Amino acid sequence: MSLLDTLPAATGDGARGSAGSAADARDAAIALLRSTGLPTKKTEAWRFTSVRAIAERALPVAPTSLTPPHPDVVRFVGGHPVLPTAPRSPAVSLARVSHLGPFGAEALDAAHPFAALNTALFSDALVVKVMGVAARPVFVDHVAFENERADTAAYARIRVELAANAELVLVERYRGASALSDSVVEIVLGENAKLVHLRTHEDEGALVGSVFVRQARGSRYVSHALSFYGAPTRLDLRVRLEGEGAECSLDGVALVAGDVHSDHHVRVDHAAPRTTSRMRHRAVVSDRATSVFDGQAHVLPGAAGCEAHQHSRNLLLSDRGTVHTKPHLEIHVDEVVASHGATVGALDADALFYLRARGISESDAKTLLTYAFLQELVDAIEHPALRTAMRDALLSQLPGGELVRALEDDALDFEEDHPTEAEDDA
Amino acid sequence: MLSIQNLHVEVGGKPILKGLTLELKAGEVHAIMGPNGAGKSTLSYVLAGRDGYEVKAGSITFLGQDLLAMDVSERAAAGLFLGFQYPVAIPGVSNLHFVRAALNAQRKARGEAELSAAELMKLAREKGKLVELPADLMKRAVNDGFSGGEKKRNEIFQMAMLEPKLAVLDETDSGLDIDALRVVASGVNALRSPERAMLVITHYQRLLDHIVPDRVHVLVDGRIVESGDKSLALRLEDEGYEKIRASAAISGAAS
Structure with missing residues (x-):
């Protein structure tokens, strides 16, 4: 038995449809998974985080439920979005769509196996479009499908687009208890747009989340990600700074106890000049828990005048806990301001x-x-x-x-x- | 108030205090002077209850209780205060939150009601004036980025807030210029009272110009070798520790 047994056969629609259709994306994701499979501990990026227990179960996609909508909060129930009823800021539109059209490319570009699994299996996606400055945050709650939560997989899919100069605060909570929550959030920031993105990982099942961000000139992405639970919790956060002067600030906290395993993999590509990235990770590890941090910044050729900082500090409160931390920089230009460091210690x-x-x-x-x-x-x-x-x-x-x-x-x-x-x- | 009898203490298997005896009554200020390595800081840490200081023999009675049987925080709640030679910086914990947590923990341990926010602020403003501690230092993280003088003023501010029965001030003068020394000393003097005893540990006599002790004890090689009034401190300043160390060695060999 394998989680990949739940994949559909390729749709075959891709041959007929225009290039970049949703069917193409699904077919490509299915093809990717069939050729590479799910990661094992031999896969470099998954050395410290085992998903074997999940990969060996043919968890069905959680069924849609008849959960009534919440007035203010988008709910994902078993991975299916339920839109709120209250009127929203005129700057923000929320839509539930059953395909992502030409989108999904960010997730596939990254060749991330769980992002591909999400692309292959998600049913409806939430699309958030922001045209101006949103007066209030958009709250998204990921909860489990009530009755079958232990034996299903939730594939939540979100796309967030901010027009030039738009601003939004997005607050996501993952607090279902599905056996597997495999989510993908794609974010595209227009020129000088600003997104503040808070995420808390409070799910006691396996939680694999991917966030892909593309930033135009002068935009800012500010992320605060907190992990408390998860067996394991894995966050892949990948930011591409494509426009000059774009900035991102990526903060992560793992506060883990018991047998919890938290893994934050963060990567920033500086693809334009004078872009800035700041990563800070703090882990507090008790009992037999584990925290993994892998932070990469790549300053690509031509991206002069960039700034990249990565700092990981870890507090180990138990001699049975484990910390793996690896901040690293890859720099292909001369003129860069960069710093990185990692510490592990007791109180x-x-x-x-x-x-x-x-x-x-x-x-x-x-x-x-x-x-x-x-x-x-x-x-x-x-x-x-x-x-x-x-x-x-x-x-x-x-x-x-x-x-x-x-x-x-x-x-x-x-x-x-x-x-x-x-x-x-x- | 404090009775130390024949105290023997080892640190890392090495004897440091070798039969120290000391009596301190309420209202008294005693100074302990001694050369480096005599055991001055060891005495202050043993009183406060720090790990790693092993009591091999002797006893310490504080207000009728066996001090050595008490936990570090219990000693503080019972009224013992240690002014640190090197106050610790604690980034992320505001000075006021720290003092509030400490004061309320002590009050709770004594069965007293906790102070409200308003009561605490009133007290903090009043006591802050004693040592001229600016408002921004109260709000900043504990000792974080404080100068040497600010740290020592903060120690005396905490002492004023906590109103201990016995204050042990470990080298409170170290690292202070003359102006800071005066501020700190006047704060300490303002806290002298018939109910409170103080043990002032110092290497130099100059602090004792400002905080005038009732008794002066000379600590050499883990024992008190001479006691006297404040004139003893002046004599030590003149003669240095060498002479007294030599005569202590002779009397030690003779006994």
Whole structure:
């Protein structure tokens, strides 16, 4: 038995249809999978992340369900989109389409086996088009099909297009418990467009997500990806900076315990001059959990004046946990500003003692220091409500996390009654 | 308040304190002076309960309790404060959150109600003035990017907030210029009270010009070899530690 047994025979439509049709894309994906198969631990990009348990099961595609729509949130139920009912910002259109037309090329270009599997098997896709500045975020919730969640696979497909100067915040949560969630998000940013993309991976099944981003001149892509659960969770984030001055900022957090296995593979191609990429990854690993980070930046010939930074910091809280981290740069031009680095360590014993010597219990001191390790990436989230939501999501996974929330939530009316002002009055 | 009897401590199998005895009463300020390697910092860490300091013999009684049986945070809640020689920077934890967590943890351990945000801010503003700690330092991450003087002021600010019964100040003067020393010392002096004892550990006499001790003890090679009033500190400054070390060696050999 194999997951590939669930592939349909090639449609054959490609021969009749025009080049670049949806049928072409599906046929190409099926052909790719038939020739390469699913990755094993011998596949370089999957050395540390086994998908064998999933690959050996012929998980059927989750059936469509009659889930009622949510007013504000796009729901993917078993991988099938259900559009919200409430009116939306005039700048944003949401559509459910049963094919992606000529699209899907990004996923195939990358020859990513699970992206190809998604292309072959997804039913309906969500297409988000943004023509101006969206006043409110678009929320997308990936949940499991209620009754058969344990034995099905969900293939969610999303395409996001931002016109020139458009802006959007996209918030995705993966919190179903399908045996397999294999999602693909394709993002195309027009000139000077800006997308802020938050993702949380809270699915206890196998979660394989791919995000493909193409950026035109002057555009910005800001990603915050958090992984808590997953057996395994694998994120492939690939960004192509195609227009001059395009920038991306890619932050990832893995806060993993138990047997959870998180793998973030991030790759940026600098294909135009004066483009900038910043990658930051932080992992906190407890128990027998594993965090993998592979960050690549490729500065392609002709892309002069680029900036590429990759930093991975890992906090290992257990001697049975595992961290694999590999930031790397490939530079084909002379004039580049680049930095990369990786650290793996335990909690700082001096800091722990300092907190305890002030009366803070050992467990609370560990919580404070662990959260402090992640805090910088939470603070980087521009939108206050989302920042708070992200913080709370992290704290809910951290033993004793309510301490940090209690400290932060009502303390600081400092600004209104400033001591230096008080001194001035005196 | 504090009674240390015949304390023997090893670090990494090496004897550092070799029979130290010391009595400190409420309201008193004692100074411990000594050359490098005499065991000054070891004494402060043993009092605070740091791992890696192995008590081989002797006892420490603090307010009638066996201090050595208590956990690090329990000692703090019981009223023991250690002012660090090298305060630790903690990026990501704001100074105010840290003090709030510490104060509330201590109050909780003593069965007292936690302070509200407003009460805490009022207290922080009041105590911040004692050591001229600017508002932005209170909001910044603990000691992160602080100068040497700012770190030491922050230690005394924390002490003022936590209102300990016994403050052990480990080389609080190290790394301070004369102006910072004056600010820190005046903060400490403001906290002297009949209910509070202080143990001021220092290498140099100059701190004791500002914080005038009731008693001065000289620690050499893990034991207190001489005790006296504040004039002992001045004598040490004149003569250096060599002379007292030599006479200690003689008396040690004779006994």
